[in-house]
Amino acid sequence: MIPAAFDYVRAGSAEEAIALIGEHGEDAKFLAGGHSLLPLMKLRLAQPSVLVDIGRVEDLSYIRDAGDHIAIGALTRHMDVEKSPLLAEHVPLLAHAAGHVGDPQVRHRGTMGGTIAHADPASDLPATTLALGATYVAQGPNGTREIAAADFYQGFLESALAADEMLTEIRVPKMGGAGWSFQKFNRRAQDWAIVGVAAWRRNGDSGVALVNMGSTPILATSVSGALAQGASVSDAAQLAAEEAEPQSDLNASPEYRVHLAKVLVRRALEQASA
Amino acid sequence: MTDLQERPAGVLGSRLLRREDPALLTGEAKYTNDLNVPGALHLAMVRSPYAHARITSVDLSAALAVPGVVAAYSGADLAGLWAGPMPCAWPVTEDMKNPPHYPVATGTACYVGDGVACVLATSATAARDAAELVDVQYEPMEAVVDLEDALSDRVVIHTDLGTNKSYQWDLKIEGEPGQVDAAFAAAAYTVKERYVQQRLIPVAMEPRAVCAVPQPFGGDMTLYSATQVPHILKVMTALTLGIPEHQMRVVAPSVGGGFGSKLNVYAEELLCVALARKHGAPVRWNETRSENHLATIQGRGQIQHIELAADADGKLTAVRVRLLADMGAYLQLVTPGIPLLGAFLYAGVYDLPLAYDFSCTSVFTTLTPTDAYRGAGRPEATYAIERAMDALADTMGIDPMELRRRNFIRKEQFPYTAMTGLVYDSGDHDAAATKAAELADYDGVRARQAAQNVPGAKKVIGIGQASYFEMCGLAPSRVLASLNYSAGGWEAATVRVLPTNKIQVVTGTAPHGQGHETAWSMIVAEKMGVAPEDVDVLHSDTAIAPLGLDTYGSRSLPVGGVAIAMACDKVIDKAKKIAAHQLEADEADLEFAGGTFSVKGTPDRALPLAAIAFEAFTAHNLPDGMEPNLEAHTTYDPPNFSWPFGTHICTVEVDTETGQVDVLQYVAVDDCGVQVNPLIVEGQVHGGVIQGLAQALFEEAVYDDDGNLKSGTLAEYLVPAASDVPSLTLGHTVTPSPTNQLGVKGIGEAGTIGAAPAVINAVVDALSHLGVRDMPMPASPQNVWAAINAATQGASK
Structure with a gap:
């Protein structure tokens, strides 16, 4: 809960911030809201040598x-x-x-x-x-x-x-009046999603992305592809995890995540189509 | 929604706002970490990253080179400071195995978080930086995480003991030899269940904090600590460190919750005192949240096997229980006794004949030690019997409420001598269940359920009940003796009327969130006829309140509060003698009401307590031979435990696609006897229920096979927030305790005891049409999903 020692500099503009980062090299980090970085530093999982505070830009x-x-x-x-x-x-x-x-x-x-x-x-x-x-x-x-x-x-x-x-x-x-849905599945309101789905749909077009279903945010292109070809929502939702590489953690096994993704994508598309 | 009942006219029973809250809510309250202690050195611990490892070397040189570092020590360096190992005050059996346990480990680290070295520096940051530089070499050994694996002695943790088994404790009660076996043989119905009480991390809002301040001359030592037990800590610190007890003073400043986790004597408390003596300077330590997860005791940790035998009507004829209890790596203050606090409650609220067979085996693991956690043994016991009753009802095909009603100890049977020999002095389970069923619309939910829980339904509902007896008000000292507990169960109180008729109360209870200052002032106000704000409550400093046994086990009101009422009676008796003397009346002719003594039938011949207080102070005109001043002391040893009881009913909706459980309604009907302050009672029930519900749905200390804590932060250890829990519907019945003059019973743990089984019974009930018969705790979405899959796949085979 006590971070390792670090230096702190405050930037007044984007240009100054970029110059400071360049000056201090790889161990320097931008500090904005600090809500991801500071917890990692307090646990000493991140130990940047310099924080360049851009919060006042x-x-x-x-x-x-x-x-x-x-x-x-x-x-x-x-x-x-x-x-x-x-x-x-x-x-x-x-x-x-x-x-x-x-x-x-x-x-x-x-x-x-x-x-x-x-x-x-x-x-x-x-x-x-x-x-x-x-x-x-x-x-x-x-x-x-x-x-x-x-x-x-x-x-x-x-x-x-x-x-x-x-x-x-x-x-x-701009979404141009597209139907949309955001499905966040978690155990406590404040938590990261175990699985989340952001989706929109307008005529034949759609965009579906998954939260916490791999090492990056995942664009579920197979779902959109199937919808474009006229697949039903429930059939398209079965393809929810095609692009995903879900990991295991205390809340969910990969199998459970895949299951959740299918359920949540179906619900999201149903809502976006309504 | 809160059920506001009619209130009595007096102070007692009114919803007085807590006098503690303004300071707590505005940040004015001073916690141990807030104390300004000039010149204090800061302690930082180096903790083992291995669950089980031989310590082959400790190199302190890099740490000692950090600017600001005053000293650094390995466990071996400190060996001369201890008069004895860390205390375990509850040797439950003669042959209980208890490995020596010192504040800093020497040869072997036995859990992740076990202290292996420490650093003292002039700032907390320097101490932390230096602790990172202590180079400890380890030879890792196999971890022992699973209780059944521990019992096998495949890997023996404390090799000198030769086994991982700490003790076996049996309680077999039979009317005639072989009655239990015979009952099972003759039973129309039996159930045999296995439940797991997962480990829980108490997560008091204030982590532990310690500051030891030595006096410059003479050897006196003041220990400030975020503790529930300043009195016990004083004695234990004196004994463990060889400090004369009269030179030890322990102060618990504002303490931010404990839930049992601060009912202990911890390594860091002993270290701060020992190093403060050694260095002649104050030494302080503040626990980080991460350390709190690793190095503060954890709760629960049991595998329960329970069997019920019943006749054709479902009347219980025998109960058999086999417990396997996780002690963790070492025995802390009362670790071994926790499972036994539940031993007497595995028959729950039911009229069981003399046919009870209980055995508890406890084992060491390479995990954080366990100890008392809100309810301490009683939630575990209640969970097992209340889950098993639902299983029995399911087996019989009858409604679980009906099964319970057939088995309740009936109102007219009280006082009821249970098969364990304990006397349940009062109770009315049928009334509590009836009231809870009304508030929960039990029949209405059952009707909705029949319509809604059809094959293929994506949202299904369930309703679950738990009826409980809580054994609290710890405790009659002689009963504790029979359990080999090393202390008594009394509580002390002093009531002192000051010359201007303000009243000081000195209590041996040690509040850490309960509102004792408010509640005790109300008791005194009621007894003495003064306003509550004219009563000051002094506590939690052994120099001010030298006698006491502190706060845990829902004991403070039924023992400590009653002691205060008794001390008030002594003061009133003395004041009455003074009044009789001054009014030239016979004592027997005087009555005391509203703070005034008056002669019966002649109300104008009267003397207020205020006048008597001043007379007692001046001592100008007291009866011959009477000592001046109005002050009385009482030490109260309760004749019996107190027996709060109640029924909780939970209604849930389960999403069968995702496994998500939503609590639709939670009804708690608790009977804690007379309520001193219903506002505080409701607060205790709210907190308790949510803590029990958290065990049922959210919380679990998860370890991997190597003994690493995976739920090491509050991001993984899911303490629910207000947005994650339901509003509660509270009701109560009032069955005064017949064993104390206030009629009070205690309410600190009731909610926790009722909640977990009520919630899990509801979840299982919601899924029973799918073939689900049990649900592990926590009933996380993944666990529920897996249980549905297992049941439906099993059914399709």
């Missing part, structure tokens, strides 16, 4: 209408995503899912960019933005680049971000 906290998508600044708190009228109108799935992250304390401190960059397969918003076909904007010493959510998650807690890159914006396509 004010121009990264926003939710804007950008035409065909909504742009969300990386430092936007989960609570602001949950309560955003703009998201409620155009991306209600994301606003709803943000309301299921952790508990109220976590939602007031944790940030959208932090949870995406942390790339935890058990977190709600990586999978939700993946289902929605989001694009992430990364800024590095040489400028910015866009990374599709489908290309972003590369392994357990591993993303496509370079060590000196910082996630600055999340761009989520």
